[in-house]
Amino acid sequence: MSDYYSHMNLPKPVVPALPQLELLKGQTALVTGANSGIGRAVALALGKAGANVVVNYISRSEDAESVAAEVRDSGRRAMTFRADVSDEEQVEAMFAAAIGEFGTLDILVSNAGIEKNAPFHEMTAAQWDAVMNVNLRGAFLCARQAVREFLRRGVRRDVSVAAGKIIFISSVHEVIPWAGHVNYAASKGGLMLLMKSLAQEVAEKRIRVNAIAPGAIRTPINTAAWETPEAYADLMKLVPYKRIGEVDEIGRAAAWLASDFTDYIVGSTIYMDGGMTLYPGFETGG
């Protein structure tokens, strides 16, 4: 991280180190798309916060293995599982394996997401379907399996006052329209009401469903937006706080949102975007 900031001649943001915590002790979390970017940071933070972690991935198994190894270094258990989140059978097999290994599941972080950008008139049906399948159908399939397990098991008061927690990693584009990315914005807009409707449906069962909506976070998905000084300067026009975000910041929020500290947060989206959703075009008064 420091290399990037010194290379760009920018101040390095301070993300305080996450100490070893017992916040999620005895709980098991499944994180989709956990071998890179935000998913990786979330998996590591949940491990630090006390949870055993199931590291889902679709490609680059060696990266998933290294995330699992790092979780084990914090003294928790971890397993990796290759599954396409948009494939019903693979998702069912993954949850069965996770529950087989750890006995049950307490936390789902539905993070896997992709972009297939194109001008609308050139967008292929394949690009549309790929994004919808991973970002929306994948979130549905994984959340459904998690809810089934939470309902089956109910509250285990020794580990949490809730019967289970689901965190969807959404995007500021659940509310900010995004030209050239219509499929992505539509998938995240859909995810917003998936989250809220599900939260409403299962709240009385003490299942907490929420979302984190990141803005511009420095990950492989948006390299073009931050890798050159020109791109970075353009990006900053959209960020009142005038810096890009780091994946570890999302990880820390996920650990907090999965913990009983936030037991009364139900059906909320936590925007982590340096103010991107504040209509930055009006910074100068409009």
Ligand code: BGC
């Ligand atoms: C997208 C990124 C983008 C960010 C802010 C995210 O959801 O995946 O590519 O930089 O939103 O626009």
